[in-house]
Each structure stands twice: as structure tokens, then as C-alpha cells.
Amino acid sequence: MRFYSRKNYIAISLLLLIAAINIFFFFKRNKFGTYKHYVSYDNLYSEKNNQPELRKRWNNTFRFNSIREKDSARKLAISKAGIILKDSSFQKMIKIAKWISNEFRGISKGQPIDSVLRLPMLQQYEATVKNQTPIWCGTYANMFLFFCKASNIETRIIEFFKPGDHHVINECYLPESKKWIAVDLTYNYIFFQDENYKLLNTLDVISAVDNNRSIYVNQVVSDSLVIKKISGNQIFWEKYLQFNPDIYYYKETNPAHIYTTKDKIKRYIFPVSHYSIFSTAKQSNIWFFIRTFFIYTLFLLIVYLLYRLFKGK
16 A cells, blocks of 8 residues: 555645645535526527426426325415416416415514424415414515416516515516516515506516616505506615616525435536526636536546556555
């Protein structure tokens, strides 16, 4: 073994150095080398990028634990929201939004209780309504996502940040109009329209806010939808958008899947992410590729030294 060490001194020394570099990157993994998948408006909203096969990338936004869970959620939505068979995706979306908005209206805003957040979604809904436990934007967004998905409405989670705070909303895909539309139940924004009553997605709304254009907001009042014209700087999003935040589009939201050891290793080694980012100031992924270079170099050095060890026997 001593002869082997002397003969492979350079390779062993390099191995130790590369191992130390990998250890550094591992402990600094949240600061250096997190892969970020950037997308454009066209990637997110153009018709060519929203063909049925391509929309499958959003299929795992929420994964039901069983067929029974999905069926129970669907039946509850039918019962509570009054969904009928002939309803379009748009009509079903509005009914679910009205139901959840009315159901949660009297519940105080605040940090949800951890024990409630750990419950399956149906039980979370029941506990929240029965015990009137605090809710925040994530509660609205996740409940809406859950019941829309159960009703076969393609829905995703979107998040934007300001220093020390963040806000979570939804988008639904309407196959009838081939459009994604923004929904924000926290502020009772069921959907948005421009001056020509064209339905708006999240980035359309943000563009209107940035340019202080008028927006028509559809909100629930009692059991009816009321349309209200507001200027861009009057929308509640403005307090977040003034910081020009990155917009996160989540492809996976369930922590039970995102934080498995297998998925964490996959994201650490390969250029994959459970979200896509729209940003006006894209950052480079150079640190991620530097980190992966050292990971692969370490692996190759180990293989080389093992080869040398067994060859010498």
C-alpha cells in the first residue's frame, strides 16, 4: 500500500484537494451552484409551447396520494361549488374560486399552524374551516390548486418576492381559449382583463402594473362576480412588484416529493429544478457547472485510483 501511495502520489493529492472543494460546495450549496432554469414569456405562454404534450411539465404541480383522494376532492367541489357536467374549464374555475373565496373570507390572516399544514389537503381544508385556523396566501393558492386539479383544470403555483416577504398566486389553463389566466384568491382577484376584456396571465398583469395601465378585476361579492376597473398602481401586487422580483413558476410543490434524498441528489448533480424563473435580470449558472465539474472530476479520480489499485494486485 505504501508503494501504491508513492506511485500515485499526485493523483491522491489531487483527489484530496478535489474532495475538499466538493465539501466546501456542499456546505455552501444554497449560496453557490443552485441551478436556476430561466424561461421567457414565449416559453410560458405561446401557443406552440402550450401544446398538450408540453403542458405535461406542469402535471406534477400537485400529486394526489391516491385515486380515492382525488375522487373525494372532486365530489366535494361538485357539492360545494355547484359544478355541473357541462361546465367549461373557465366556468368550473370561477365556481371553485367563488366557493373558496367565500369559505375563507371570515378566517383571520396569519401564519398557519404547523400541525394543520402537515395534514393531507382534504383534512387541511376541514380543519381550517372547522377551527378557523389562520391562513395566508399559500393556503388560498394550495387549496385552489388542489380542488382545480381534482376537477381536471390545469393549474399551477406562481410566487414572487420582495425583501422579507413573498406572495403566492395561481394560474389556470383554459383549453377553450388556449390561455393561462392569473387567479389570486388572497386578494379576491378571480381573474383579470384588459381594456378590451381580454383575459390576462400573470406577466400581462405585471406589464399593466409597470406601465400603470387600467385593469379590470373580477371579484366575488356575496355569491356574485363584480367587475371593477383599477389602475395598475392600485393592485395589491404593486408592493411586491416595485422590487422587480423574479417570478417563480413551480412544476412541483409537494415537499414529500421535492425533499426526498433521491430528488435532492438529482438536483445537486444535474441541471434540473422544480421551478422555472421569469426574470428581467437573469443570473449565470456558472457556479452550478463549476460545482458539477468538481463532482465529476472527483468521481473520475476515484475510478482511476481504484483501477490502479486493482491493476497492481
